[in-house]
Amino acid sequence: MGKDRQKDKMSGIYIHIPFCERKCIYCDFYSIEKLSWIDSFVDSVLREIEIFKKESDFTETSCFDTIYFGGGTPSLLKISQAEKILNSLYKNFQISPNAEVTIEANPGTVDKEKLFSFKEVGVNRLSFGVQSFFDEDLKFLGRIHTSQDAIECVKFAFESGFENINIDLIFGLPGQSVKDWVKNLHKAIELGVPHISAYNLIVEKGTPLYELVRNGKVKLPDENEQAEMYEMTMETLESAGYIHYEVSNYAHEGFECRHNLKYWEYENYIGFGPSAHSFWANKRWWNVANLDKYLRAIGLDKLPIANFEILDSEKMIEEFIYLGLRSTGIDLNKFRGKFGFDFLDAEIREELNELEKLGFVEVDNFKVKLTRKGFSVCDEISVNLISKIKYVSR
Structure with a gap:
């Protein structure tokens, strides 16, 4: 897989879906809770793809082998909306027939029927935002699902025919012990997912969590405890047969996330949707991180680019x-x-x-x-x- 990708020099496409039923207290990605705007947003993404294709001078000869729906909560899309976006991408760009097509999904927003339908329209990789298998952690983080919801979603995914499945987990949570963290890892291993993303909780400015920590209302594990959790992550997952191929990412051989590898290996990618970033050759640009401004720009048939930089x-x-x-x-x-x-x-x-x-x-x-x-x-x-x-x- 790696050799073919390097040889073909293929690029990636990212779609930012900025909607959440409830925003988590630690998240600093651009997202909003105005679900009534989804229809207008999808129409604008379709238009943005067309405008970009018309104005870009490199896509005719470029081939793309990954598509990634990130967010936000992309699984809030209707199946028909996800299908429209995919159809537009295939219409306007050269997409490899064996492209990796990922959608991030939060347990609590999908059932077995919806997962099966995502697969029917061309999604072949799922990334579940589980974060923890302890309900008290999920409640603190502001997640809308329970541990049991997460377990059932993963099982539904396998039953729907998905083989390429990721689980996101977070360590360094308030009150979390090393023992509890290892239990999370073992539960993910037990579920049989071929990819696990294990992130250290980062306290970002501008988030509710930042204010809680700054005001002393929440205390995180100290540096030594977090370092031990990271060490146990590497030891536990590598012992279970996972390859540690990025600081926070582990996969069975052949299940590395091809899209994310483009970021880490400095390959080209383009992004659509509010706040989406793009990188091509030595240029980086990013869209406005505001849905209203994004919709207005598209309404004027303009690309919603906030700024760009040329890298020396x-x-x-x-x-x-x-x-x-x-x-x-x-x-x-x-x-x-x-x-x-x-x-x-x-x-x-x-x-x-x-x-x-x-x-x-x-x-x-x-x-x-x-x-x-x-x-x-x-x-x-x-x-x-x-x-x-x-x-x-x-």
Whole structure:
């Protein structure tokens, strides 16, 4: 799978569905609870796709092999609405016949019939926002489902014919013990899902959780406890046969998320919907993060772009290193091809030798990748190597 994707240089498409029945207290993604706007939103996404196709100068020769419905809660879409969006994408772009088509789904918004219908219209990968199998955690986070709902949804997905299923889980929750976190992992393993995303809770400014923590009303596990949870995540999932292919993501072989790998491996992708980001060659742009402004722009037959940036070589090198270390490693041939010099320069090689001795990285003629120990200090290693690269490239 990996070899074919690299060879074909295919790109990805992201659709942001900004609707939730209830916004979670930790979430800083753009989403709203005005479900009555979904019909107008879908019509505008269809129009945005057409405008983009008309105005872009690279899609005629580009092929896409992943489509990802994120949010928000994409599973709030009617089947007919999801089908319209997919039909529009297939009409306007070259989509690979074996494309990975993912939809994020929250337990409590889907049943067996709806899951089966999603599969019928072309969705072949599900990502369930479970977060925890403890009802008290779900209540605190503002989730609308129970642990039993989550378990039943996963079972319904398998019964509906889905094989490629992800579960999102969060550790570092208030009052969460290492023991409870490991129970979450074992429950996910027991359900037989081939992909697990295990995230450390991040307290983002502007969220209700930030205010609760800032005001001392909520206390999170300390750094040592969170570090132990992360260590137990790697140990538990790797022991169960999952490949740790990104800082927070684990999969059985062949079930890595092809769409997310495009972000981590610095490949091209385009995004539709409010707040959606796009990246192509050395340009990044993003849509307005406001549904009303988004609808008005589309109504004027304009792309709803809020801003853009052209990345210089230094910025691209920084991002390439950071994203590579977070996932499958820094591809040395790809680095040389993109930037015109060897990553394993003498100055860098000396630093990598030290990191190898400490057990943080593995280096061969093709890749520099983090070990399990290295993943725990990924950001520090990235900053250090980036500073060395800046010195060498001057």
